[in-house]
Amino acid sequence: MDGLFDLDAVANATPRDGGLPAPGKRSRLRRESQLSLHQVADACDTGEETLLAWEQGTATPHGDGAAIYGHLLEALDARLNGTAAPQPSPRLMPDWAALGSLRHEIPTVAPDQAACRRCQQPTAQRVGGNPQHLGTRCPAPGTTPQSAVPAPPFTLTPHPTPGPPRFVPAPRLPHSTPATQHLLYPALAARRYSDGPLAVLDAADHILQAYLADGRTRPCPARDLPALLAWALSSPLGAVPIRAEGLPCGPLLVLTSTALAHLGLPTTAPAPAQRHPRSDHPLLQQIRAIGWQSDDEGLGPWMRLHPSNGDPACDSIHLALTSWGAVHRDAWNLSPDLAPAQLVAVLGQYAARLRTPIGPPGACGRRLMSDLRPPPHRHATTGALVAEGASGALTSVVAPACCEAPPGHQLAHQRAEQDALADTDVRWWRPPTPDETEYPHVLCFAVNLHHFADSNNIRVANAPARHVFHPDFDPKMPGSWLVDLSPLTLNPLLPPAFASSGLAWHTTPAVAYATLHGVRPQPVQAWLRPGPTGPYLNPWYRHLRLARVAVLEQLGLTDELDTGDLLAALANLPQADAVHRALLHALHATAHDAFTALAQPPTHPDQAGLATWPTPQHPTWRPDVRAAVTANARANLHRKLCRTSRDGLFPLAVAEDHILYATRTPDLAEITDVPHSGFKIGLSPGHVRPVAVRSMDWYRARCAEDSNAAELLKSACTSW
Structure with missing residues (x-):
């Protein structure tokens, strides 16, 4: 422990009755000691998120963790008040080295006497692990300072926490000598x-x-x-x-x-x-x-x-x-x-x-x-x-509703499959009709930034969800609704509008899309986020879109190109400048993967190996927003498919943003130029670009293999 205590003279101090200080005091002691969350978490062998929950009172430490944390708080309090805290046993001792130079100022009381390094009189007091009377002056010879009397031992009843064994890191190696020079970070100004x-x-x-x-x-x-x-x-x-x-x-x-x-x-x-x-x-x-x-x-x-x-x-x-x-x-x-x-x-x-x-x-x-x-x-x-922060920011850590929790989250543990959100991307295929088998080609095209498109209109609330029963549907209310959308029946040559049948949980964009087709939803229950809402993603959408437009222009791709020149430029993209192509890929990955990051599992080593994990302590960890984006993207794609079907064109297969149609020619204009087409060739989010052309025989062979041909082409073909 970096020389803080003389381990040969450590008492078997145990946790003290009365528990920990109030949550507000826990945070105050850390701040007044000018310690970061990470330092205190490091000293207690836990994570920052866990320590923050302890400080806020949203979680309670148990067992040895509570004892170690209690000893550390007591030591900080003693230092601030000029008193001494009892020395803990080695098993319950915080890692004082994590406190930096402050470890040399921690006042404690040992069970035995030793000569003060200033006056050579016996004392049980320790400062930074060395025998020394507290304060700036030692007492007169023959007197015993009041603070030298050992405090009552620290006791706390341990409560074992059920669950899989927690990963225990390798012990920190002690420094042979204290750090002689610390590297300071410059002040903001x-x-x-x-x-x-x-x-x-x-x-x-x-x-x-x-x-x-x-x-x-x-x-x-x-x-x-x-x-x-x-x-x-x-x-x-x-x-x-x-x-x-x-x-x-x-x-x-x-x-x-x-x-x-x-x-x-x-x-x-x-x-x-x-x-x-x-x-x-x-x-x-x-x-x-x-x-x-x-x-x-x-x-x-x-x-x-x-x-x-x-x-x-x-x-x-x-x-x-x-x-x-x-x-x-x-x-x-x-x-x-x-x-x-x-x-x-x-x-x-x-x-x-x-x-x-x-x-x-x-x-x-x-x-x-x-x-x-x-x-x-x-x-x-x-x-x-x-x-100072800006208006519209997400400032609260929001736990998901049970139906919104991603796999691995504590709320998803032992949850029935039908109790999870049913809003997913379209992954669907069908065999060709007899008329379609006469077409020689199967054409694959992709929607640009499928999830990113129109995400700027998703309404987000900076508040937890409230559980309500039999609410009236409000298309402006963010949340999840338990509702039956099966009354919506469409042409069987189209993929289903929703990935569910009967009563299921759906986000607001999915239910709103059902109302556009005449469905009058009657939710049985819902998890809703009332209060101020707004298009949280709007500035992010604009910022990313403008960056993408600038990079496309560097690659010679602009909206001013006519369709033929645009398709030729897209075909020549693999031969374009390597730096600009890499930058374009990075922008697309940013727009796509950011939504996945809204619901990603924790990466902290103490939690990554857990069978179930708690809500990460980040206000931007919002699986409900990711689900709403997915439902919105599915609704937009389904709307375009329905519109195009008015001209007698029906998709053969869909895999998220990749779509296959049977065509007479290998030209994408055969789909985009019909009077009611929902698709437009272009560069903007939501527009489409060609990906690949295969023969009808190839597609029928994939059907015989029970494979989604759109999935295969999505994985095999690089579209940008």
Whole structure:
């Protein structure tokens, strides 16, 4: 424990009767001690989300975890009040090293006497683990200070928590010597960003070179990770807030395999146990020596490092390690053949048009949502208001309704299949009719940004759902409704409007679409989110759409092209500039994967292996919004299919955004140019583009295999 206590003289202190302080005091003690959430969580061997729930009173610690947390709070209280707390036993001792330099100021009482290091008189008091009287003066010889009397032992009845065994990280290795120099993060007002948001670092001939987003290069003198972090903070790297009411973004350092080797770091990703933020991985050992740590997610291809007494939200440096899987082996899918100058060009343009990359595109897209509607933010250590926030922001952690909870969530555990939301993407196919078998071609086309299109109109509430019975349907009310939409019957040559039959749970966009076809819904019950609602995704939609238009123009693709020229330009896209094509792919992945990120499972090492997990403590974790987007996209696609069927054209197969029709020619205009077609060739979200042409014999062979041909083409053909 970094020398805080003399472990040979530790008493077997047990938790104290009376439990923990009130939730408000727990947070106050941490803030007044100028400790971050991560530091206290690290000291208690738990996660930031769990600790935040303890502070807010929404969760209660049990067993040894409660005892360790109680001892830490008691020690902080003693330090602030100039008193002493009882020494805990080794089993219940917090990891004091996580508190940084504060660990040398913790006052405690030991069961035995030792000579004070100032006056040499016997004392049971300890300061930072050393025998010393409290206060600035020692008592007169022969007197016993009142505070030297040991406090009653700390007791708390343990309550074992049922469930699978929790992953226990490797114990932190003790430092042989205390850190001699801590790396401080500059104050917000002192930060400068003239070198851009990021740098790609690559080593050659024993020289570490930094490639900047504006095309410049500069040598980096760092030989280890602490020196690299110091270099990054001394350089004007980083990005201003996208909105003035939000937070700036710390610099991103992309490290190639040669850069990792130059810095003395492993070039291969660690095993799962070593990824834990409290493991003894060499990378973590290096940064602990300067008073830094990783965030709650620990180590990975993308990671966030920050001072132990800082705020991860605004005092961080982001790392992307290419040989660990970042950029080349994740959803970015950038070619490993890109030179460092090309790699920084892709990431730099992405940062200029959207935001600084901080993970895979889906994570960037989800973070962009809150960048454009930033919530107010107080510094995790000082409590100072560092971001005012904007109207319409999501500020509350909202638990999903039981029907909305994604698989793996605690609310979805042992839930019956029919009690989950029925709104899914269309995945459907049918055999061709006798007339269609006479057509020689089967044409596949795709809808541009299927889920992204029209997502700007989804209404979102910053409030939890309320359970009501027999409500009247309101198309402007976000929520989920238990309703029977089977009265809607359409042509059997069309896919069903809804993926359900009988009573089922549907989101508001799905039920609203049923009303357009004359259905008068009569919900049995619902989970509704009343109160102020609005199109939360609207600024995100506009920001991403404009970025995409700009990149398409760089590739020579504009709305001014006539249909023939546009189709020719799309066909030649694989031969276009590699950097611009990679950037376009990244933008599309951002728009698509951001919705998946709204409901992704937790990635914290303490929760990732759980059979069921609680609601992540992020206001933008909203599976209800993702479900509404999916239902809205399905309704829009079904509406276009219905409209096109008025000209006698019916789809053969559908797989989410890929659609197959039987045609006489291989020309997509045969579908888009009919009088009532719901589809239009173009570049905008919701427009369509050709993907592939196959023969009718090929399609019939897929039907004989009981395969959805649209799914096969969606997986096999690259459409952009």
